[in-house]
Amino acid sequence: MEIKNLYRPYELELLETDSYTAKPHRNTFFEMVFTLEGTGVQIINEHELPYTANKFFLIFPEDKHGFEVHDLTRFYFIHFTDSYLKTQSDQWVKKMEFIFHNHNHLPGCILKTVTDKPLVRAMVEALIRETSNLYPQHNQVLEQVMNAIITIAARNITLQQRADIIKQPSATTLPLLNYIHENIYQPERLRVEHMASCFNLSPNYISEYFKKTTGESLQQYITGYKIKLIETRLQYTDKRMGEIAYEFGFTDESHLNRIFKKYKGENPTAFRKKYAELNN
Known part of the structure; x- marks a missing residue:
């Protein structure tokens, strides 16, 4: 299995081809792909789905993926590493966290709204134009457009999640999960x-119902979700342990260490060190 690396914080690439078959491979970086034109098949983790123009895909590190091109296709690739994430604001990292923990890692366009497809296309075309010039603040413009595209990706994953909720015959649990995700820092x-007050339910009922339908207590689920987000912090930011403990409502660093080790079998410092060693 081929593994591809990226040696800069981000990289933009326009590829036009009519006879391209990307063998399944894994990246050590994140990838967004927009198809400006063409047809073919996208493959992620051994699942296949046809693509056409104006499709937008998200591919994560360690996803096994590739493309088969059937007709002339113009791909626009946005590659970025965890070092790029570390340079961004906390709010932006939180948008990325939502994507990490809610995307299904299956093939298919993530743009679910008619208006967002031409919006992302316009942004991609703006990136193409901006890449070809060296105007002042060139890099800042590129990064702001890239981050706007990622924000749109997060929004569409949110919309898809809500659409899935509506399809459920018994849909109480998913709104509860969505509420937890949105308020995890409060x-x-x-x-x-x-x-219970927000959902017009009694405290006893909401606790019992959540446990019955998920197999976990509310507190277990909330703590487990915090641990997932803390893993992201440890992997993709340089935040100190005390800062992470404060952000997620732990009493102090030792409290964070104790809970993290209970769930992951190692303390946060060891987890961060292991991840850094695997990616050097």
Whole structure:
């Protein structure tokens, strides 16, 4: 299995081809792909789905993926590494976290709204134009457009999640999960009494129902989700342990260490060090 690496924080590439078959491979970086024109098949983790023009794909590190081109296709690739993520604002990293933990890693366009497809296309075309010139603030413009595209990706994953909720015959649990995800940085909003009030349910009922339908208590799920987000912090930011503990509502660094080790079998420092060693 071929493994591809990226040696700069981000890289933009326009590829036009009519006879291209990308053998399944894995990246050590993140990838967004927009098809400006053409037809073919996208493959992710051994799942296949046809593509046409104006499709937008997300590919994550360690995803096994490739493309088969049937007709002349213009791909636009946006590659970026974890070092690029570390240069961005906390709010932007949180948008990325939403994508990490809610995307299904299956093939197919993630743009679910009619208006977002021409919007992303216009942004991609702007990246193509901007790449060809060296005007002042060139890099800042590129990064801002890239981040706007990622924000649109997060929005569409949110919309898809809500559409899936509507399709459920019994849809109480998924709105609860969505509420937890949206308020994970505000501990007071995650108290069972506050959640029960928001959903017009009794505290006892909401706790019992959540446990019955998910197999976990509310507190177990909330803590487990925090641990997933903390893993992202440890992998893709340089935040100190004390900062992470404060951000996620732990009393102090030792409290964070104890809970993280309980869930992951190692303390946060060891987890971060292991990840860094694997990616050097």
